[in-house]
Amino acid sequence: LTFAAQQALERGVPLYFVGEFLLTRPRWYWLDEEIFQSEHTAKLSYNVLTRQYRISRGALFQNFASLEDALNILARQSSTVIPAEMASKAGSYIAAARLRLDIAQLPKLLQVNALTGKDWTLNSDWYRWVINTAEMTVSGEDKTE
Secondary structure, eight states, rough: HHHHHHHHHHHTOOEEEEEEEEEEEEEEESSSEEEEEEEEEEEEEEETTTTEEEEEEEEEEEESSHHHHHHHEEEEEEEEOOOGGGGGSSSSEEEEEEEEOOGGGOHHHHHHHHHHHHGGGOBOOOOEHHHHHOBBTTOOOOOTO
């Protein structure tokens, strides 16, 4: 975290991070086909009374004694399961993931600072990898047998 974001967090401003996952199928004749996309929001907050950091994902939450521990868990991404019929064609797929701070969830005064200053630019680069699949049916059985 940047100094400004850490100061805001320790003063009670929750930070919302969005984990994005994207699965595409490259096509030589057209733009890449978007197969699957998902976003997960996690709220990072600090409780001054207990001196604990909390990560909330929906109704689930975890408490941490240090900011470092909370950030390590926040950096770990998990995605929903991709339905088999969405990636049923044999070939290569490109998966991409990133984590970014959702500045739209900040208080209005901080949103102005976030738009004009780089202290609030907390976006990771896209991490990309290639997934090679064999042709499968919807049930997951190999068609090539």
